Amino acid sequence: MDCLTGQTMKFAIALFSPPHSPSSRRALRFAQAALSSGHEIVRLFFYQDGVHSASSSVVSNQDELDVAAQWRELLTAHQLDGVVCIAAALRRGVLNAEEAERYARNAASLEAPWELSGLGQLHEASQMADRLVCFGGN
Template identity: 45%
Template sequence: MKFGIMVNEGPYTHEASDTAYHFTKAALEAGHEIFRVFFYHDGVNNATRYTVPPQDDRNIQVRWSELAEKHNLDLVVCIAAAQRRGILDENEAKRQGKDGDNIAPGFRISGLGQLIEAGIQCDRLVVFGD
């Protein structure tokens, strides 16, 4: 089955990103296709490479990046939600006159159309949020 995944909450405060990760990983291991993972609302905060959780805790951001590299996942961060919350890639940082970017490997910034497209293309769009 072809799945789209939507993550609507940030890391650590809320378990939505953990659950989405475990669902995505399990779906891939069961042979399903993950068309795209779309990060919205505070979910965009999963995409900053500057998170430094305690060493005995899981690193939610690194875990997504590693899963993306292993399975060639498309991790998309909503640009409007990202701009509100200070998630920037190199191009956006330049365009907005900011002194640095913070997007983690494997993530890309794009528009809400990517979410709608996932809804249209996938057999199931699964939303993880509050």
């Protein structure tokens, strides 16, 4: 609930940092807290190094939180719209099966529930949401 009005809020969340960064963990905790408080997340958009949080090839150390796995679990459990910027993903080698085939790469590292799309999805999310909350970046 919004502490001022008592109404639920619609959030769009943009993540710009890799999974091992503090801002990525903060974004995950924010999303979990928003959902547990009854708010809605209209879209999660991963951009710049944030695309690595959607990669199925990221391996965390045993003594570290597996943020990429937790993002996948959150998206699946709450049926959230998880979008990865295609330009940023391709530049960093994060490919779904279609793009891996198109560019003749050996393996895909992006799977459901993630979707590759463009920056227009971030713009649309900001229009659908009450608030766009960004984490990380320079």
